[in-house]
Amino acid sequence: MSTSTEYARETGRAAWSGKLAFVLSAAASAVGLGAMWRFPYLAAKYGGGTFLITYLVFVFTIGIALLLLETSLGRKTGQSAIGAFKAFGKKYLFIGVFMSAVPFIIVPYYCVIGGWVTKYLAAYAAGEASQLVDGGTYFTSFITNGPESIIFMLIFMVLTYIIVWRGVNKGIEKANLIMMPALIVMALGIAIYSLMLPGALDGVVFYLIPDVSKFSPELVISALGQTFFTLSLAMGIMVTYGSYLDKSTKLTSSVGQIAGTTFGVSLLAGFMIVPATFATMGSGEAVAENSGPSLMFVVLPQVFQNLGDFAGIVATVFFLLVLFAALTSSISLVETCTSIVADGIHCSRGKALTVVAVWTTLMGLVVTLGYSSLDFIQPLGEGSSILDFLDFISNSVMMPLAALMTCVFVGWIIGPKTLEDEVMLSAPFKARKVWAFSIRYIAPIVLVVILVAYVAQTLGFFSM
Numbered sequence: 001m002s003t004s005t006e007y008a009r010e011t012g013r014a015a016w017s018g019k020l021a022f023v024l025s026a027a028a029s030a031v032g033l034g035a036m037w038r039f040p041y042l043a044a045k046y047g048g049g050t051f052l053i054t055y056l057v058f059v060f061t062i063g064i065a066l067l068l069l070e071t072s073l074g075r076k077t078g079q080s081a082i083g084a085f086k087a088f089g090k091k092y093l094f095i096g097v098f099m100s101a102v103p104f105i106i107v108p109y110y111c112v113i114g115g116w117v118t119k120y121l122a123a124y125a126a127g128e129a130s131q132l133v134d135g136g137t138y139f140t141s142f143i144t145n146g147p148e149s150i151i152f153m154l155i156f157m158v159l160t161y162i163i164v165w166r167g168v169n170k171g172i173e174k175a176n177l178i179m180m181p182a183l184i185v186m187a188l189g190i191a192i193y194s195l196m197l198p199g200a201l202d203g204v205v206f207y208l209i210p211d212v213s214k215f216s217p218e219l220v221i222s223a224l225g226q227t228f229f230t231l232s233l234a235m236g237i238m239v240t241y242g243s244y245l246d247k248s249t250k251l252t253s254s255v256g257q258i259a260g261t262t263f264g265v266s267l268l269a270g271f272m273i274v275p276a277t278f279a280t281m282g283s284g285e286a287v288a289e290n291s292g293p294s295l296m297f298v299v300l301p302q303v304f305q306n307l308g309d310f311a312g313i314v315a316t317v318f319f320l321l322v323l324f325a326a327l328t329s330s331i332s333l334v335e336t337c338t339s340i341v342a343d344g345i346h347c348s349r350g351k352a353l354t355v356v357a358v359w360t361t362l363m364g365l366v367v368t369l370g371y372s373s374l375d376f377i378q379p380l381g382e383g384s385s386i387l388d389f390l391d392f393i394s395n396s397v398m399m400p401l402a403a404l405m406t407c408v409f410v411g412w413i414i415g416p417k418t419l420e421d422e423v424m425l426s427a428p429f430k431a432r433k434v435w436a437f438s439i440r441y442i443a444p445i446v447l448v449v450i451l452v453a454y455v456a457q458t459l460g461f462f463s464m
Contacts, residue, residue, distance in 0.1 A: 013078055014168035014349075016241075019249050021173045025332070026071075026232070026241050026254075027261035028176040031183065032329030033113060033296075034229040036322050039266040040273040041291035042222050044284045047214025048207045048274075052267070054215075054223040059259050062446055063227045065438040066403060067238060067255040069410055069419060074242025075251070076422040080339040081236035084243070088414055095409055099402040100340045102235040105394040107333040107356075108363035109387045111160065113293070114326040115153030115368075116143065120297060121319040122152075129312050132301040139297040146372040153364050160330045161357050164338060167349065168244060172331055179324040184265065186321040191271035193314060194279070197307070203278030207270050221453045224446055229395060230262050232332065234403035240336045250427040272318070273300070280306035296322070334360065380458065396454035404447040411440035 016022040043051045077084040085096035119142060123132060132138050143149050163171045194200060232238055245251075277287050277299075286299045304315035334356055342352035370377060370386030379389035410419060416436035423429045 028328035029332030030262040044288035046219040047211030049210035058227040070238035071242035072419040074239040114156035119152040124316040136298040187268040194276040197279035199279040200275035203275030207274040234399040400451035
Protein backbone atom coordinates (compact mmCIF):
# COMPACT_ATOMS: atom_id res chain seq x y z
CA MET A 1 0.00 0.00 0.00
CA SER A 2 1.28 3.44 -0.90
CA THR A 3 1.97 6.25 1.53
CA SER A 4 0.37 9.66 1.05
CA THR A 5 3.57 11.00 -0.53
CA GLU A 6 3.82 8.07 -2.94
CA TYR A 7 0.12 8.37 -3.72
CA ALA A 8 0.46 12.04 -4.61
CA ARG A 9 3.50 11.33 -6.77
CA GLU A 10 1.84 8.42 -8.56
CA THR A 11 -1.46 10.15 -9.26
CA GLY A 12 -0.35 13.76 -9.54
CA ARG A 13 -3.21 14.57 -7.17
CA ALA A 14 -3.06 16.38 -3.84
CA ALA A 15 -3.02 14.06 -0.83
CA TRP A 16 -3.53 14.34 2.89
CA SER A 17 -0.35 14.05 4.90
CA GLY A 18 -1.96 11.37 7.05
CA LYS A 19 -5.11 10.06 8.70
CA LEU A 20 -5.17 12.78 11.36
CA ALA A 21 -5.17 15.52 8.72
CA PHE A 22 -8.05 13.85 6.89
CA VAL A 23 -10.16 13.27 10.01
CA LEU A 24 -9.59 16.81 11.29
CA SER A 25 -10.37 18.37 7.91
CA ALA A 26 -13.48 16.25 7.35
CA ALA A 27 -14.71 16.93 10.88
CA ALA A 28 -13.95 20.63 10.42
CA SER A 29 -16.08 20.61 7.29
CA ALA A 30 -18.93 18.98 9.17
CA VAL A 31 -18.68 21.29 12.20
CA GLY A 32 -20.16 24.42 10.70
CA LEU A 33 -22.92 26.88 11.40
CA GLY A 34 -25.46 24.06 11.41
CA ALA A 35 -23.92 22.69 14.59
CA MET A 36 -23.65 26.13 16.19
CA TRP A 37 -27.13 27.48 15.64
CA ARG A 38 -29.36 24.68 14.40
CA PHE A 39 -28.51 21.88 16.81
CA PRO A 40 -29.24 23.77 20.09
CA TYR A 41 -32.53 25.01 18.64
CA LEU A 42 -33.65 21.51 17.62
CA ALA A 43 -32.59 19.99 20.94
CA ALA A 44 -34.48 22.68 22.86
CA LYS A 45 -37.55 22.32 20.66
CA TYR A 46 -37.77 18.52 20.69
CA GLY A 47 -37.37 17.53 24.31
CA GLY A 48 -33.64 17.80 24.96
CA GLY A 49 -32.36 14.29 25.61
CA THR A 50 -35.05 12.77 23.38
CA PHE A 51 -33.61 14.61 20.40
CA LEU A 52 -30.00 13.96 21.48
CA ILE A 53 -30.50 10.20 21.63
CA THR A 54 -32.34 10.10 18.30
CA TYR A 55 -29.66 12.21 16.62
CA LEU A 56 -26.89 10.09 18.15
CA VAL A 57 -28.46 6.90 16.77
CA PHE A 58 -28.78 8.37 13.27
CA VAL A 59 -25.23 9.75 13.23
CA PHE A 60 -23.70 6.39 14.12
CA THR A 61 -25.89 4.33 11.78
CA ILE A 62 -27.06 5.92 8.56
CA GLY A 63 -24.68 8.87 8.95
CA ILE A 64 -21.58 6.69 9.15
CA ALA A 65 -22.89 4.44 6.37
CA LEU A 66 -23.16 7.37 3.94
CA LEU A 67 -19.86 8.88 5.09
CA LEU A 68 -18.16 5.58 4.31
CA LEU A 69 -19.90 5.39 0.94
CA GLU A 70 -18.75 8.83 -0.19
CA THR A 71 -15.17 8.64 1.08
CA SER A 72 -14.61 5.17 -0.37
CA LEU A 73 -16.10 6.26 -3.71
CA GLY A 74 -13.72 9.21 -3.81
CA ARG A 75 -10.68 7.12 -2.85
CA LYS A 76 -11.48 4.34 -5.30
CA THR A 77 -11.77 6.70 -8.28
CA GLY A 78 -9.30 9.38 -7.20
CA GLN A 79 -11.74 11.98 -8.50
CA SER A 80 -14.15 14.60 -7.23
CA ALA A 81 -17.89 13.95 -7.65
CA ILE A 82 -18.26 14.35 -11.42
CA GLY A 83 -15.25 12.21 -12.26
CA ALA A 84 -16.10 9.64 -9.59
CA PHE A 85 -19.46 8.75 -11.14
CA LYS A 86 -18.18 9.12 -14.71
CA ALA A 87 -15.49 6.53 -13.93
CA PHE A 88 -18.21 3.87 -14.01
CA GLY A 89 -19.64 5.04 -17.32
CA LYS A 90 -20.61 8.32 -18.97
CA LYS A 91 -24.30 7.54 -18.51
CA TYR A 92 -23.82 8.09 -14.76
CA LEU A 93 -22.20 11.47 -15.23
CA PHE A 94 -25.47 13.26 -14.43
CA ILE A 95 -25.37 12.07 -10.81
CA GLY A 96 -21.96 13.64 -10.31
CA VAL A 97 -23.06 16.86 -12.02
CA PHE A 98 -26.17 17.06 -9.84
CA MET A 99 -24.21 16.47 -6.62
CA SER A 100 -21.50 18.92 -7.71
CA ALA A 101 -24.05 21.67 -8.21
CA VAL A 102 -24.86 21.64 -4.48
CA PRO A 103 -21.65 23.26 -3.16
CA PHE A 104 -21.78 25.88 -5.94
CA ILE A 105 -25.22 26.87 -4.66
CA ILE A 106 -24.34 26.73 -0.97
CA VAL A 107 -20.97 28.48 -0.83
CA PRO A 108 -22.13 31.98 -1.93
CA TYR A 109 -24.86 32.29 0.71
CA TYR A 110 -22.70 30.54 3.30
CA CYS A 111 -20.07 33.25 2.80
CA VAL A 112 -22.76 35.90 3.23
CA ILE A 113 -23.63 34.44 6.63
CA GLY A 114 -19.90 34.19 7.36
CA GLY A 115 -19.77 37.93 6.74
CA TRP A 116 -22.49 38.45 9.35
CA VAL A 117 -20.45 36.45 11.89
CA THR A 118 -17.36 38.52 11.02
CA LYS A 119 -19.32 41.74 11.58
CA TYR A 120 -20.53 40.65 15.02
CA LEU A 121 -17.06 39.51 16.04
CA ALA A 122 -15.70 42.92 15.02
CA ALA A 123 -18.50 44.69 16.91
CA TYR A 124 -17.87 42.78 20.15
CA ALA A 125 -14.10 43.18 19.82
CA ALA A 126 -14.63 46.94 19.43
CA GLY A 127 -16.71 47.10 22.62
CA GLU A 128 -20.05 47.74 20.91
CA ALA A 129 -21.92 45.01 22.83
CA SER A 130 -24.65 47.31 24.13
CA GLN A 131 -25.61 48.34 20.59
CA LEU A 132 -26.38 44.73 19.61
CA VAL A 133 -29.12 44.24 22.20
CA ASP A 134 -32.10 45.95 20.59
CA GLY A 135 -34.47 43.19 19.61
CA GLY A 136 -32.96 42.67 16.17
CA THR A 137 -32.85 46.27 14.90
CA TYR A 138 -29.04 46.29 14.73
CA PHE A 139 -28.98 43.04 12.75
CA THR A 140 -31.69 44.17 10.36
CA SER A 141 -29.97 47.52 9.81
CA PHE A 142 -26.71 45.75 9.02
CA ILE A 143 -27.97 43.18 6.50
CA THR A 144 -30.08 45.81 4.71
CA ASN A 145 -27.04 48.07 4.41
CA GLY A 146 -25.72 46.79 1.07
CA PRO A 147 -22.20 48.31 1.08
CA GLU A 148 -21.40 47.37 4.69
CA SER A 149 -22.70 43.81 4.43
CA ILE A 150 -20.77 43.35 1.16
CA ILE A 151 -17.52 44.48 2.81
CA PHE A 152 -17.78 41.93 5.60
CA MET A 153 -18.81 39.21 3.15
CA LEU A 154 -15.69 39.94 1.10
CA ILE A 155 -13.48 39.83 4.20
CA PHE A 156 -14.80 36.36 5.00
CA MET A 157 -14.41 35.24 1.38
CA VAL A 158 -10.82 36.46 1.14
CA LEU A 159 -9.89 34.51 4.28
CA THR A 160 -11.38 31.39 2.69
CA TYR A 161 -9.72 31.93 -0.70
CA ILE A 162 -6.27 32.46 0.83
CA ILE A 163 -6.40 29.19 2.76
CA VAL A 164 -7.66 27.18 -0.23
CA TRP A 165 -5.12 28.87 -2.53
CA ARG A 166 -2.29 27.58 -0.32
CA GLY A 167 -3.34 24.02 -1.18
CA VAL A 168 -4.38 20.87 0.64
CA ASN A 169 -1.29 20.48 2.84
CA LYS A 170 -0.04 24.03 3.38
CA GLY A 171 -3.49 25.59 3.43
CA ILE A 172 -6.41 23.38 4.44
CA GLU A 173 -4.50 20.98 6.70
CA LYS A 174 -2.58 23.69 8.55
CA ALA A 175 -5.64 25.88 8.97
CA ASN A 176 -7.69 23.01 10.39
CA LEU A 177 -4.85 21.87 12.65
CA ILE A 178 -5.09 25.30 14.26
CA MET A 179 -8.77 26.11 14.04
CA MET A 180 -10.30 22.77 15.06
CA PRO A 181 -8.38 22.36 18.35
CA ALA A 182 -8.91 26.07 19.06
CA LEU A 183 -12.62 25.71 18.32
CA ILE A 184 -12.96 22.75 20.70
CA VAL A 185 -10.97 24.49 23.47
CA MET A 186 -13.07 27.67 23.16
CA ALA A 187 -16.29 25.66 23.10
CA LEU A 188 -15.23 23.79 26.25
CA GLY A 189 -14.30 27.04 27.96
CA ILE A 190 -17.62 28.74 27.17
CA ALA A 191 -19.58 25.61 28.06
CA ILE A 192 -17.86 25.39 31.47
CA TYR A 193 -18.52 29.09 32.08
CA SER A 194 -22.14 28.64 31.05
CA LEU A 195 -22.58 25.68 33.39
CA MET A 196 -21.25 27.69 36.35
CA LEU A 197 -23.91 30.41 36.03
CA PRO A 198 -26.69 30.51 38.65
CA GLY A 199 -29.71 28.66 37.30
CA ALA A 200 -27.74 26.86 34.59
CA LEU A 201 -28.42 23.45 36.15
CA ASP A 202 -32.07 23.75 35.12
CA GLY A 203 -30.84 24.21 31.57
CA VAL A 204 -28.66 21.10 31.82
CA VAL A 205 -31.63 19.04 33.00
CA PHE A 206 -33.78 20.47 30.22
CA TYR A 207 -31.02 19.75 27.66
CA LEU A 208 -30.06 16.22 28.70
CA ILE A 209 -33.07 14.55 30.30
CA PRO A 210 -35.34 13.00 27.68
CA ASP A 211 -38.89 14.29 27.50
CA VAL A 212 -40.68 11.31 25.96
CA SER A 213 -43.82 13.37 25.36
CA LYS A 214 -41.89 15.35 22.75
CA PHE A 215 -41.12 12.26 20.67
CA SER A 216 -42.88 12.57 17.32
CA PRO A 217 -42.47 11.99 13.58
CA GLU A 218 -41.36 15.62 13.31
CA LEU A 219 -38.54 14.96 15.80
CA VAL A 220 -37.36 11.95 13.81
CA ILE A 221 -37.40 13.89 10.53
CA SER A 222 -35.55 16.83 12.10
CA ALA A 223 -32.90 14.53 13.60
CA LEU A 224 -32.44 12.83 10.23
CA GLY A 225 -32.12 16.17 8.47
CA GLN A 226 -29.61 17.43 11.03
CA THR A 227 -27.55 14.27 10.51
CA PHE A 228 -27.17 15.06 6.82
CA PHE A 229 -26.55 18.77 7.34
CA THR A 230 -23.86 18.32 10.01
CA LEU A 231 -21.91 15.50 8.33
CA SER A 232 -21.41 17.32 4.99
CA LEU A 233 -23.16 14.55 3.09
CA ALA A 234 -24.45 14.67 -0.49
CA MET A 235 -22.59 17.81 -1.53
CA GLY A 236 -19.43 16.30 -2.99
CA ILE A 237 -17.19 17.27 -0.08
CA MET A 238 -16.54 13.79 1.29
CA VAL A 239 -16.08 12.37 -2.21
CA THR A 240 -13.44 15.04 -2.87
CA TYR A 241 -11.76 14.58 0.50
CA GLY A 242 -11.81 10.82 0.00
CA SER A 243 -10.03 11.27 -3.35
CA TYR A 244 -7.06 12.78 -1.47
CA LEU A 245 -6.65 9.64 0.67
CA ASP A 246 -3.95 7.05 0.15
CA LYS A 247 -4.83 3.36 0.17
CA SER A 248 -3.38 2.71 3.63
CA THR A 249 -5.80 4.96 5.51
CA LYS A 250 -8.39 2.95 7.44
CA LEU A 251 -11.73 4.25 6.23
CA THR A 252 -13.91 2.54 8.84
CA SER A 253 -12.17 4.04 11.85
CA SER A 254 -11.77 7.40 10.09
CA VAL A 255 -15.49 7.89 9.46
CA GLY A 256 -16.23 6.83 13.04
CA GLN A 257 -13.88 9.50 14.35
CA ILE A 258 -15.39 12.12 12.02
CA ALA A 259 -18.90 11.28 13.22
CA GLY A 260 -17.79 11.26 16.87
CA THR A 261 -16.11 14.65 16.60
CA THR A 262 -19.13 16.14 14.86
CA PHE A 263 -21.52 14.85 17.50
CA GLY A 264 -19.22 16.03 20.28
CA VAL A 265 -19.02 19.59 18.99
CA SER A 266 -22.78 19.69 18.41
CA LEU A 267 -23.29 18.54 22.00
CA LEU A 268 -20.91 21.27 23.20
CA ALA A 269 -22.85 23.88 21.21
CA GLY A 270 -25.91 22.98 23.24
CA PHE A 271 -23.97 23.21 26.50
CA MET A 272 -22.76 26.68 25.51
CA ILE A 273 -26.18 28.03 24.64
CA VAL A 274 -29.00 26.24 26.51
CA PRO A 275 -27.77 26.53 30.14
CA ALA A 276 -26.73 30.17 29.60
CA THR A 277 -30.18 30.95 28.22
CA PHE A 278 -31.82 29.38 31.27
CA ALA A 279 -29.49 31.29 33.58
CA THR A 280 -30.21 34.66 31.99
CA MET A 281 -33.81 34.27 30.79
CA GLY A 282 -35.23 31.63 33.10
CA SER A 283 -36.17 29.10 30.41
CA GLY A 284 -35.17 27.57 27.11
CA GLU A 285 -38.07 29.03 25.18
CA ALA A 286 -35.88 31.65 23.50
CA VAL A 287 -33.74 28.85 22.02
CA ALA A 288 -36.66 26.55 21.20
CA GLU A 289 -38.50 29.29 19.33
CA ASN A 290 -35.58 30.75 17.40
CA SER A 291 -33.23 29.06 14.95
CA GLY A 292 -30.62 30.23 12.48
CA PRO A 293 -29.84 33.96 12.25
CA SER A 294 -32.52 34.88 14.80
CA LEU A 295 -30.88 32.73 17.48
CA MET A 296 -27.32 33.72 16.65
CA PHE A 297 -27.69 37.45 16.03
CA VAL A 298 -30.74 38.48 18.08
CA VAL A 299 -31.28 36.09 21.03
CA LEU A 300 -27.66 35.33 21.96
CA PRO A 301 -26.59 39.00 22.21
CA GLN A 302 -29.38 39.37 24.79
CA VAL A 303 -28.04 36.32 26.64
CA PHE A 304 -24.46 37.67 26.58
CA GLN A 305 -25.61 41.07 27.81
CA ASN A 306 -26.88 39.45 31.02
CA LEU A 307 -23.65 37.62 31.83
CA GLY A 308 -22.22 40.46 33.89
CA ASP A 309 -18.62 41.68 33.89
CA PHE A 310 -17.37 39.01 31.51
CA ALA A 311 -20.14 39.47 28.92
CA GLY A 312 -17.94 41.18 26.34
CA ILE A 313 -15.13 38.64 26.64
CA VAL A 314 -17.46 35.62 26.46
CA ALA A 315 -19.30 37.07 23.45
CA THR A 316 -16.05 37.88 21.63
CA VAL A 317 -14.67 34.38 22.20
CA PHE A 318 -17.99 32.86 21.16
CA PHE A 319 -18.13 34.70 17.84
CA LEU A 320 -14.47 33.91 17.20
CA LEU A 321 -15.41 30.26 17.72
CA VAL A 322 -18.37 30.61 15.33
CA LEU A 323 -16.10 32.33 12.79
CA PHE A 324 -13.72 29.36 12.92
CA ALA A 325 -16.65 26.98 12.49
CA ALA A 326 -17.92 28.97 9.51
CA LEU A 327 -14.45 29.14 7.96
CA THR A 328 -13.75 25.41 8.28
CA SER A 329 -16.95 24.65 6.38
CA SER A 330 -16.52 27.37 3.75
CA ILE A 331 -12.98 26.14 3.12
CA SER A 332 -14.26 22.63 2.40
CA LEU A 333 -17.01 23.98 0.14
CA VAL A 334 -14.61 26.15 -1.88
CA GLU A 335 -12.04 23.35 -2.03
CA THR A 336 -14.70 20.96 -3.35
CA CYS A 337 -15.77 23.46 -6.01
CA THR A 338 -12.12 24.05 -6.94
CA SER A 339 -11.44 20.32 -7.26
CA ILE A 340 -14.57 19.87 -9.40
CA VAL A 341 -13.51 22.64 -11.79
CA ALA A 342 -9.89 21.44 -11.93
CA ASP A 343 -10.95 17.84 -12.67
CA GLY A 344 -13.64 18.92 -15.10
CA ILE A 345 -11.67 21.23 -17.37
CA HIS A 346 -8.20 19.82 -16.56
CA CYS A 347 -6.70 23.08 -15.37
CA SER A 348 -4.41 24.06 -12.50
CA ARG A 349 -5.71 24.61 -8.98
CA GLY A 350 -4.96 28.30 -9.31
CA LYS A 351 -7.11 28.74 -12.40
CA ALA A 352 -9.87 26.59 -10.93
CA LEU A 353 -9.89 28.63 -7.73
CA THR A 354 -10.09 31.84 -9.76
CA VAL A 355 -13.20 30.53 -11.53
CA VAL A 356 -14.75 29.52 -8.21
CA ALA A 357 -13.85 32.84 -6.56
CA VAL A 358 -15.46 34.84 -9.38
CA TRP A 359 -18.64 32.73 -9.23
CA THR A 360 -18.85 32.82 -5.43
CA THR A 361 -18.23 36.55 -5.22
CA LEU A 362 -20.77 37.48 -7.89
CA MET A 363 -23.44 35.19 -6.48
CA GLY A 364 -22.62 36.38 -2.98
CA LEU A 365 -23.30 39.95 -4.09
CA VAL A 366 -26.71 38.88 -5.40
CA VAL A 367 -27.55 37.11 -2.14
CA THR A 368 -26.40 40.07 -0.04
CA LEU A 369 -28.38 42.57 -2.10
CA GLY A 370 -31.41 40.34 -1.65
CA TYR A 371 -31.83 42.11 1.70
CA SER A 372 -31.58 45.61 0.23
CA SER A 373 -31.86 46.66 -3.43
CA LEU A 374 -33.08 43.19 -4.53
CA ASP A 375 -35.43 42.60 -1.60
CA PHE A 376 -38.39 42.62 -3.98
CA ILE A 377 -37.29 39.12 -5.06
CA GLN A 378 -39.15 36.79 -2.66
CA PRO A 379 -38.99 33.31 -4.25
CA LEU A 380 -40.69 31.41 -1.43
CA GLY A 381 -43.43 33.92 -0.78
CA GLU A 382 -43.80 37.16 1.11
CA GLY A 383 -40.95 37.82 3.53
CA SER A 384 -38.57 35.26 2.01
CA SER A 385 -35.17 36.12 0.56
CA ILE A 386 -32.81 34.86 -2.13
CA LEU A 387 -30.78 33.23 0.65
CA ASP A 388 -33.86 31.38 1.92
CA PHE A 389 -34.55 30.07 -1.59
CA LEU A 390 -30.97 28.86 -2.18
CA ASP A 391 -30.92 27.21 1.25
CA PHE A 392 -34.22 25.43 0.53
CA ILE A 393 -33.16 24.24 -2.94
CA SER A 394 -29.75 22.97 -1.81
CA ASN A 395 -30.49 21.54 1.64
CA SER A 396 -34.10 20.41 1.40
CA VAL A 397 -34.30 19.29 -2.23
CA MET A 398 -30.95 18.70 -3.92
CA MET A 399 -29.02 17.09 -1.06
CA PRO A 400 -31.62 14.38 -0.31
CA LEU A 401 -31.99 13.73 -4.06
CA ALA A 402 -28.22 13.52 -4.57
CA ALA A 403 -27.86 11.12 -1.65
CA LEU A 404 -30.79 9.04 -2.91
CA MET A 405 -29.29 8.74 -6.40
CA THR A 406 -25.92 7.82 -4.87
CA CYS A 407 -27.46 5.06 -2.76
CA VAL A 408 -29.33 3.64 -5.74
CA PHE A 409 -26.16 3.85 -7.84
CA VAL A 410 -23.98 2.03 -5.30
CA GLY A 411 -26.65 -0.29 -3.90
CA TRP A 412 -28.30 -1.42 -7.12
CA ILE A 413 -26.12 -0.53 -10.12
CA ILE A 414 -22.42 -1.04 -9.37
CA GLY A 415 -23.16 -3.11 -6.25
CA PRO A 416 -21.98 -2.54 -2.67
CA LYS A 417 -19.13 -5.03 -3.12
CA THR A 418 -17.36 -2.55 -5.41
CA LEU A 419 -16.81 -0.20 -2.48
CA GLU A 420 -16.55 -2.97 0.13
CA ASP A 421 -13.38 -4.12 -1.65
CA GLU A 422 -12.03 -0.55 -1.52
CA VAL A 423 -12.70 -0.30 2.21
CA MET A 424 -11.03 -3.66 2.87
CA LEU A 425 -7.80 -2.55 1.20
CA SER A 426 -6.79 -0.88 4.47
CA ALA A 427 -8.67 -2.82 7.17
CA PRO A 428 -11.18 -5.63 7.74
CA PHE A 429 -14.79 -4.61 7.16
CA LYS A 430 -16.80 -6.76 9.57
CA ALA A 431 -20.00 -4.76 9.20
CA ARG A 432 -20.05 -4.91 5.40
CA LYS A 433 -23.34 -6.85 5.22
CA VAL A 434 -25.08 -4.39 7.54
CA TRP A 435 -23.59 -1.49 5.57
CA ALA A 436 -24.77 -2.93 2.26
CA PHE A 437 -28.27 -3.45 3.64
CA SER A 438 -28.34 0.14 4.91
CA ILE A 439 -27.26 1.55 1.55
CA ARG A 440 -29.70 -0.56 -0.46
CA TYR A 441 -32.79 -0.34 1.71
CA ILE A 442 -32.70 1.85 4.83
CA ALA A 443 -30.99 4.96 3.46
CA PRO A 444 -33.22 5.32 0.37
CA ILE A 445 -36.39 5.10 2.48
CA VAL A 446 -35.04 7.65 4.96
CA LEU A 447 -34.01 10.02 2.18
CA VAL A 448 -37.43 9.91 0.54
CA VAL A 449 -39.01 10.71 3.91
CA ILE A 450 -36.67 13.69 4.45
CA LEU A 451 -37.24 15.01 0.94
CA VAL A 452 -41.04 14.78 1.11
CA ALA A 453 -41.19 16.19 4.64
CA TYR A 454 -39.04 19.24 4.01
CA VAL A 455 -40.69 20.12 0.72
CA ALA A 456 -44.13 19.72 2.29
CA GLN A 457 -43.07 21.88 5.25
CA THR A 458 -41.77 24.64 3.00
CA LEU A 459 -44.96 24.59 0.89
CA GLY A 460 -46.98 24.96 4.09
CA PHE A 461 -48.68 21.58 4.26
CA PHE A 462 -47.53 21.16 7.87
CA SER A 463 -45.03 22.66 10.31
CA MET A 464 -42.18 21.12 12.25
